[in-house]
Amino acid sequence: MSKSGDKNDFQKLLWSIPIILFIHNLEEALTMPQWMLTHFPMLRTTIPFFEHLQFSVTQLYASLFLVTLIPFLVTFFCLRGERTTEKISILLVLQAIIFWNALVPHISGLFVLEMYNPGTITAVLLNVPFSIYLYRRVKQEELIPKNTIRNCIFIGLAAYLPIVYLNHLVAQTITLFI
Numbered sequence: 001m002s003k004s005g006d007k008n009d010f011q012k013l014l015w016s017i018p019i020i021l022f023i024h025n026l027e028e029a030l031t032m033p034q035w036m037l038t039h040f041p042m043l044r045t046t047i048p049f050f051e052h053l054q055f056s057v058t059q060l061y062a063s064l065f066l067v068t069l070i071p072f073l074v075t076f077f078c079l080r081g082e083r084t085t086e087k088i089s090i091l092l093v094l095q096a097i098i099f100w101n102a103l104v105p106h107i108s109g110l111f112v113l114e115m116y117n118p119g120t121i122t123a124v125l126l127n128v129p130f131s132i133y134l135y136r137r138v139k140q141e142e143l144i145p146k147n148t149i150r151n152c153i154f155i156g157l158a159a160y161l162p163i164v165y166l167n168h169l170v171a172q173t174i175t176l177f178i
Contacts, residue, residue, distance in 0.1 A: 006141075011079055013137065014088075017095050018072040020130050024098075024122040025064045032064075032118035033057045039113075046113065053168065058178055063171035071098075085144045089152050092138065095131055096156020097163060102127035104160070 036055055043050040071094055078087040102123035109117040139149055 007083065010083075010137075010141070010143070013134065014079060014091055015075060016130065017091060017098070017134075018068070018075045020122075020126050021071050021098055022068055024102075024119055024127055025068045027122045028119045029061065029064050032060055035118050036060065039115075039117075042113075054172065056175060059168075059171050059175045062174045062178075063167055066167055066171055085148065088138065088144050089148055092135070092144075092149060092152035093156050093159065095134055096153045097160050098127055099131035099153070100157050100160040101164070102131070 040050070040055060074094055075091060078091050102119075106117060106120045106123035107128070109115075110120060135149055135153070138144060139146060
């Protein structure tokens with residue numbers, strides 16, 4: 001295959017990041033309002049972090065809108081122009097955040113809560129397998145150094161909770177104006 005074919009294939013692969021995230025967020029949008037209504041009191045007693053959070057359906061949808069739109073925009077800007085290590089690294093950090101999101105509330109929630117929680121199906125079937133495939137493909141094609149890939153995964157881990165909390169606060173603020 002020609003270099004341009006390889007580049008186009010890899011670009012399509014990177015566009016899969018916001019597309020798969022959209023599908024995941026759609027699952028959450030369809031299942032989370034009712035699930036939260038039913039289970040939020042239990043979450044507050046089981047997970048101390050939830051004690052301090054307020055949720056409304058409007059805030060939830062604003063939050064999901066933001067975590068769909070912002071990754072799409074990040075991908076759009078990273079895939080414009082020349083493909084650089086920095087741009088690929090930004091997208092790998094983005095995917096790492098998605099990966100940790102799949103592991104922390106969704107998959108671990110199956111064990112901690114002993115029940116389905118919104119987003120678990122796409123986390124298990126799409127987000128985790130795609131993350132592993134993407135990182136292996138980047139490593140295999142030697143697009144960026146192995147230690148940079150590892151660093152992206154750890155940066156995603158470190159950024160995950162602050163980004164989730166910031167998104168919650170921004171969405172909560174947006175709902176004040178709706």
